[in-house]
Amino acid sequence: MKYLILTVFIALLSTSYGQDGKKVQFVGGARSQMSNSSFKSDPSDSTTAPKSTGGYALVDLGIKINPNKSTEILGMFRIRNDFGGFWGSGVTFGVRQLYIRGVAGKVLRYQVGNLDYKLTPYTFYNHNADILTKSVGTMAIKEDIFNYESFYRKNTWRQQGASINFALQFPKVVKEIEFNGFITRMNPTNFADIMERLYGGGNMVITQGKHLTIGLNHVSIFDLAGTALDSNAYSNNVSTLTYDLRFDAKNFKYGVDGESGISSSGLSQAPEDALNDYFLHARTYLNFKKKHLAFDLGYMDNGADFRSFGAQSKRIDYSQQNNFFNRYTNDQILRPVSMYDIYNDPALFSNGIQAGVMDYNPSMNNALPYGIATFNRRGGYLGASYSDSAKIIDASAKYYLLSEIRGQGTTALKSFHYANLDVNFSLSNLMKWKKKVNIHAGLAFQKTTRDGEFTFENVDLTSITVNTGFEVEVIDKLSIMANLFLLQSKGTDQLPVRDANDVIVNYSDFRVDGIESNIAGGLKFAFSEKVYLAAMYEWNKNSFVVDNPYQFRQTSIYYVMKF
Amino acid sequence: MKKYGILLLVVSVLFSCRKDEIETSDGPNLTDIYGIFEVVNTLSTSQANVDFAAGQSVHFTSEISIITDWELRITGQTSGAEKIITGTGKIIDASVSTWDGSTTNFPIFQAEVCDVMLTFPGEVDTLYSSVTVDSPKTNAGFVIADFESGWVGGWTSFIQSGGNMDFNIKTDGTAAEQGSYFNMQGIVDWDWLVGLVNFNAVSYGSSTLPLTDNAENLYFNVLIYGQPGLPNSRVLFQFDEDEDQGGTFTAVNEDQFAIEILINWEGWKQVSVKYSDLVGNGAGGGTHNPDRINAINMLHLADPSSGLAKSKLDYIIFTENAALNP
Numbered sequence: 031m032k033y034l035i036l037t038v039f040i041a042l043l044s045t046s047y048g049q050d051g052k053k054v055q056f057v058g059g060a061r062s063q064m065s066n067s068s069f070k071s072d073p074s075d076s077t078t079a080p081k082s083t084g085g086y087a088l089v090d091l092g093i094k095i096n097p098n099k100s101t102e103i104l105g106m107f108r109i110r111n112d113f114g115g116f117w118g119s120g121v122t123f124g125v126r127q128l129y130i131r132g133v134a135g136k137v138l139r140y141q142v143g144n145l146d147y148k149l150t151p152y153t154f155y156n157h158n159a160d161i162l163t164k165s166v167g168t169m170a171i172k173e174d175i176f177n178y179e180s181f182y183r184k185n186t187w188r189q190q191g192a193s194i195n196f197a198l199q200f201p202k203v204v205k206e207i208e209f210n211g212f213i214t215r216m217n218p219t220n221f222a223d224i225m226e227r228l229y230g231g232g233n234m235v236i237t238q239g240k241h242l243t244i245g246l247n248h249v250s251i252f253d254l255a256g257t258a259l260d261s262n263a264y265s266n267n268v269s270t271l272t273y274d275l276r277f278d279a280k281n282f283k284y285g286v287d288g289e290s291g292i293s294s295s296g297l298s299q300a301p302e303d304a305l306n307d308y309f310l311h312a313r314t315y316l317n318f319k320k321k322h323l324a325f326d327l328g329y330m331d332n333g334a335d336f337r338s339f340g341a342q343s344k345r346i347d348y349s350q351q352n353n354f355f356n357r358y359t360n361d362q363i364l365r366p367v368s369m370y371d372i373y374n375d376p377a378l379f380s381n382g383i384q385a386g387v388m389d390y391n392p393s394m395n396n397a398l399p400y401g402i403a404t405f406n407r408r409g410g411y412l413g414a415s416y417s418d419s420a421k422i423i424d425a426s427a428k429y430y431l432l433s434e435i436r437g438q439g440t441t442a443l444k445s446f447h448y449a450n451l452d453v454n455f456s457l458s459n460l461m462k463w464k465k466k467v468n469i470h471a472g473l474a475f476q477k478t479t480r481d482g483e484f485t486f487e488n489v490d491l492t493s494i495t496v497n498t499g500f501e502v503e504v505i506d507k508l509s510i511m512a513n514l515f516l517l518q519s520k521g522t523d524q525l526p527v528r529d530a531n532d533v534i535v536n537y538s539d540f541r542v543d544g545i546e547s548n549i550a551g552g553l554k555f556a557f558s559e560k561v562y563l564a565a566m567y568e569w570n571k572n573s574f575v576v577d578n579p580y581q582f583r584q585t586s587i588y589y590v591m592k593f
Numbered sequence: 594m595k596k597y598g599i600l601l602l603v604v605s606v607l608f609s610c611r612k613d614e615i616e617t618s619d620g621p622n623l624t625d626i627y628g629i630f631e632v633v634n635t636l637s638t639s640q641a642n643v644d645f646a647a648g649q650s651v652h653f654t655s656e657i658s659i660i661t662d663w664e665l666r667i668t669g670q671t672s673g674a675e676k677i678i679t680g681t682g683k684i685i686d687a688s689v690s691t692w693d694g695s696t697t698n699f700p701i702f703q704a705e706v707c708d709v710m711l712t713f714p715g716e717v718d719t720l721y722s723s724v725t726v727d728s729p730k731t732n733a734g735f736v737i738a739d740f741e742s743g744w745v746g747g748w749t750s751f752i753q754s755g756g757n758m759d760f761n762i763k764t765d766g767t768a769a770e771q772g773s774y775f776n777m778q779g780i781v782d783w784d785w786l787v788g789l790v791n792f793n794a795v796s797y798g799s800s801t802l803p804l805t806d807n808a809e810n811l812y813f814n815v816l817i818y819g820q821p822g823l824p825n826s827r828v829l830f831q832f833d834e835d836e837d838q839g840g841t842f843t844a845v846n847e848d849q850f851a852i853e854i855l856i857n858w859e860g861w862k863q864v865s866v867k868y869s870d871l872v873g874n875g876a877g878g879g880t881h882n883p884d885r886i887n888a889i890n891m892l893h894l895a896d897p898s899s900g901l902a903k904s905k906l907d908y909i910i911f912t913e914n915a916a917l918n919p
Binding site: 406439440534536 | 616617620624626628
């Protein structure tokens with residue numbers, strides 16, 4: 031009898047999990063982390079416990095159902111157990127993803143529920159403005175984790191709502207017109223002073239042929255009047271034009287692309303205080319096909335009052351507190367968010383956009399704190415990239431020379447220099463080894479200056495980020511990893527202090543002279559591309575709080591699986 | 594060549610310059626923040642005399658050269674009462690400095706001459722003025738006790754026979770509101786209870802207190818004095834609700850709500866609580882019915898091993914819509 035049951039079960043599995051035409055699939059991931067940390071600051075600190083251990087195991091189990099060829103339903107649950115939990119304490123259950131998507135009438139693609147969505151860099155886009163360099167080895171493992179936790183995929187933001195997409199094709203003049211639309215809910219009403227807030231928009235992308243693509247884009251954050259007692263509704267509207275005019279010669283491609291548009295934001299009962307502005311961004315590019323070499327030259331002019339919070343929301347909210355050793359010294363001062371925290375604590379990352387100007391850390395990115403959509407920036411940039419066909423070297427470099435358009439508290443304008451270099455070198459591809467040997471180096475340099483009539487107008491802030499490392503496969507599937515991360519910042523700036531309506535009401539003096547360094551090494555055993563076990567040791571030193579420098583030493587074990 | 598022409602045209606159009614904003618700036622001017630501190634206009638008062646009881650208010654004006662923090666301190670020459678108004682800016686006017694007669698540090702203002710002092714943290718300059726309060730602010734609400742008329746008929750009490758016992762109304766110049774307060778002190782080394790007073794509704798002419806039935810909108814307020822060096826006193830206020838309106842409170846089947854306050858501060862302090870936030874015994878269903886309170890019991894408690902306990906009470910008042918703004 032038990033053999034009969036087993037046979038029926040296997041038969042059911044084979045019908046459910048067939049690789050092609052499957053009706054039910056299990057997708058998701060599993061992860062476990064254990065860490066032991068020691069914290070050291072002022073030797074006289076007898077208040078802060080110097081050691082911390084912890085860990086967790088979690089499973090994301092998603093069931094993807096295809097009731098028919100044109101419909102897909104995904105529901106994903108998360109079960110997480112913090113180590114040390116007992117009889118259910120420390121165990122949490124939650125819904126991680128839920129959506130239905132499909133094609134209606136073989137024409138209209140739709141999705142309802144969770145959306146990972148983006149439009150254009152100035153309308154709806156998840157810029158990575160806090161981590162300026164790429165990573166390999168131990169740092170790449172951490173990036174992989176917080177990107178997974180926060181649903182950061184190719185610059186999309188996770189939203190809840192609905193989206194549609196369809197396209198029309200034509201025999202003459204225009205090749206194709208594609209339409210995209212979405213509507214999501216940003217926050218519910220409290221029936222008193224907070225209205226239901228929605229975020230919606232879409233675009234129409236016209237592909238004329240092989241030379242020209244034009245897009246008309248519009249997004250809007252808006253309060254639904256009547257959903258609360260308060261009737262002072264907020265809105266942020268952005269309309270843009272995107273274009274790509276390109277030509278193809280025998281050995282190279284060249285063209286102009288970019289985005290330009292207008293924005294307005296404000297409250298319905300204070301139209302006189304509304305912010306209206308526009309931006310221009312254009313780029314020429316030249317790609318040498320055979321030499322795998324590309325150059326671009328760009329110009330941007332983002333108005334001081336240009337607001338597009340779908341593209342200006344930051345991944346990190348710097349007004350929040352750390353979750354790990356958040357206070358230290360006998361005075362139990364707050365420990366500011368550091369690069370170590372950013373790489374190690376996925377809880378610091380935002381899962382959605384925020385209607386309002388967010389705080390930023392000038393040491394990490396002062397030139398473009400809200401990405402390329404940063405308001406009050408004008409200037410140009412020059413970029414180059416090279417990637418050979420054997421994938422031995424993949425390198426890119428970009429230099430921005432920017433300034434403010436409108437001064438803050440003075441007519442003197444801040445100038446920004448920003449250089450970014452990233453090189454990935456594959457020794458294994460060069461030597462044609464089967465085992466992987468990758469070496470990476472990333473560098474970001476920023477300098478902000480302002481010279482005014484009075485001494486108090488002057489600012490001078492310099493920041494350097496270095497992120498380098500290697501990953502060497504020493505025996506089959508087992509790699510050695512080593513990384514050095516360094517952030518150094520020195521100088522002064524004046525940061526605007528804004529009120530609830532984002533109006534500048536004061537300035538705070540920003541003075542910094544600190545270094546954060548993180549040296550890490552470890553081993554990684556890759557069972558497959560999507561499953562690995564890693565052990566690493568890190569030594570992090572931070573002197574950004576001048577009177578209270580501190581350091582961590584941490585040993586961690588990660589097990590990561592995706593399926 | 595035509596292609597290059599199109600390209601050039603597109604680039605030229607896109608790179609066209611915006612209107613120059615070189616003469617404008619965002620936010621307050623830096624010279625207003627980091628410039629030299631100077632008094633532009635000295636401190637003055639909108640009126641020399643003010644009658645708060647008649648609904649009047651007074652405001653103060655001054656102007657300084659930079660945006661800075663400031664503190665306006667009004668001190669009663671007779672009572673020693675203080676009102677502190679703080680702000681940030683370069684212009685001090687009615688929008689930020691209006692005084693409605695309320696008090697920051699007890700006692701409450703009387704009809705008296707008040708000194709006004711304007712200071713700026715980090716600066717040596719201090720500006721002075723004065724204003725005369727013709728009559729102090731009055732507060733809307735139902736007063737349970739301000740002790741100005743002595744012991745009210747209908748109040749009952751029980752005082753332990755311990756040492757140094759003194760449960761009496763006093764008028765010695767240290768009251769928080771007007772002239773009199775209720776003093777509570779004694780050593781009781783066998784019981785937590787030192788003494789108690791029952792403020793019975795019959796004292797106010799009815800079997801229940803004349804209060805609103807909306808517990809979400811009703812606040813109980815009392816001024817309590819913490820004796821320096823004696824942080825061992827507690828006061829427990831019990832609110833007996835006559836649920837069946839039978840004229841008496843029965844603990845087994847009627848609600849009694851309460852709040853216990855550990856007096857671990859020094860000097861006078863206002864304690865306010867929304868009636869709906871009071872915790873009850875649940876005997877009568879747990880619904881807050883302030884319109885059915887037939888007695889408020891005030892118990893002065895202390896750890897029997899802690900020795901002398903001493904505290905004072907003044908101005909017990911119910912207010913609607915908000916806590917007392919004394």
